Amino acid sequence: MNVLSVMVESSAGGRVGEIAATFGVDWPHLVAQVISFSIVCALLYWLAYKPVLQMLEERRKQIAQGLANTERINATLAAIETQRQEVMAAAHADAARLIEEARGVARRVKxxxxxxxxxxxxxxxxQAHDAAARxxxxxxxxxxxxxGQLVVKTTAAVTGKILSADDQRRLAEETARQLT
Structure with missing residues (x-):
């Protein structure tokens, strides 16, 4: 039942009117309070609650994007590690081949x-050892x-800020240290 229908019924002298009169309901003040409360609720919704919900949604999206970037970075780093291992294996195989060839030459000469x-x-x-080492x-x-460059680029992409030259140098050094 809405407030207007209650006011109409109470002014007609019905049962609601008797109850309102018993409790001393002042209809003009009650209506003013209901209107004030409705205005405050609407203002709170539009000026406080809705912006907070939008901010929370933006942060949720940023977190989801950060997690996706982290997964992509991890996959890229795994691919780079695999490539590094392949390059190292090829270098070791070449070095072993060169050493074996050199030993063969040495046996023939001996x-x-x-x-x-x-x-x-x-x-x-x-020379084979030197070439392999070089x-x-x-x-x-x-x-x-x-x-190092990949880590600097992906870190800049994940954090969303431009890294200073000092930050880039520090990240490149830390990455190089972890690769050894």
Whole structure:
């Protein structure tokens, strides 16, 4: 039953009117209070409750996006780690092949019995080791730079802020340290 129908019934002198008169209901003041309360409720809804709900929804979306970015970063890092292991395995295989070739040359030279050929084989072994070490160092340097750049880019994307040169340097150093 709404307030207007109650007012009409009470003014007509019905049962509601008797009850209202018994309790001393002042209809004009009651209607004013109901209107004031309705205005306050509407203002609270539009000015307080609705903006808070919008803010909570935006934060929920940001958190969901952050989690999705984290999953994507983890997948990328796993792919990079797999690629790094493949590169390392290839470098080790090349080094082993070079060393085995050098040993083969050394065996042939040793069988021939000449000191000069033996010295040449040892030189080849040293060169193979040096070449493998240089290749390994070069590949690790490239890998560290690429992973460092990826970490800096993904960190900037996840946090949503522009990283300073010092932050970028620190992240790249920390990533390089963890890769060793």
């Amino acid at each position: 069988e021939q019995g000449t000191q000069r050929a033996l010295a040449a084989a040892e030189q080849i072994v040293r 290749e390994h160092t070069r590949m690790m340097g490239e890998l560290r730079r690429e992973v």
